[in-house]
Amino acid sequence: MESFSVYIIPAVICIILLFGFFRRVPLFDTFLAGAKEGLWSSVSILPSLVGLMMAVTMLSASGALELLTGWAAPAADFLGFPAQVLPLALLRPISGSGSTAVLTEIFQNYGADGFIGRVASVMMGSTETTFYAIAVYFGSVGIKKTRHAIPAALAADTTGYIMSVLAVKLFFR
Template sequence: MESFSVYIIPVVICIIIVFGLVKRVPLFDTFIAGAKEGFQSSVSILPSLVGLIMAVTMLSASGALELFTDLVAPVADFLGFPAQVLPLALLRPISGSGSTAVLTEIFQNYGADGFIGRVASVMMGSTETTFYAIAVYFGSVGIKKTRHAIPAALMADTTGYIMSVLAVNLFFR
């Protein structure tokens, strides 16, 4: 798997560069302009990350996360789902910074390359902040009745979580 995956990023970057060359884009200037945007949006999430990482670190230090994991473990095990990633599944649709905070806690406790770390990574990468998207898009045009949007979106999220476990098992065992 590694041999294929290590090619993805360099190949994508080269395609972008060649594409830019052909289209005569001022490459470095454009890169700088984009990097500036990335810098600003990274820095702008800092305050919410401080608040949420602090709260999740507190939950973990107090033993509350362990307690929760132990409580749901029997049900999660029965479903073949690692209990340690459940806090991530709960927070993921609600808050981007909150789920980032939980993900870093998972990486710290179980490593990024372990089974749990990988499942958490795939969950994070294959889903979005569902309620944020719903609020922004429907709110922007004053829609009050969202009809079946929330059930359909949450079904998709749940599928993403189940598929994360299956896909990690498929590609890494």
């Protein structure tokens, strides 16, 4: 995996540059405009990240996360699911900053390159803040009855969680 993955980012960057060059995009000026947007959006998530990382760090320091994973461990083990990523699975559909906070807590405790760290990364990358998106999208046009949106989206999320474990097992032996 390593040999392939080191090519991805440099190759994508060069392809984008060539594409922009042939389309006559002013390359550096456009880059600057985009980077400025990125700067602002990164900084704008800071307040919610501060609040939620504090809460998650507190949960972890108090031993509450350990208790939760301890209780869930037998069931999770039975399903082949690492119990340590359970807090992430619970918070992921609700809050982006909250799940980022949990993810960093997992990286800190179990390392980014361990099995648990990798499963958590794949879970984070392959799912979305489902409840938040449902609330924003349907709320924006005043829809009250979301019908089968939540069960179908949760089916996708659950599949994403299970697949994260399987995919990490498949690609990293």
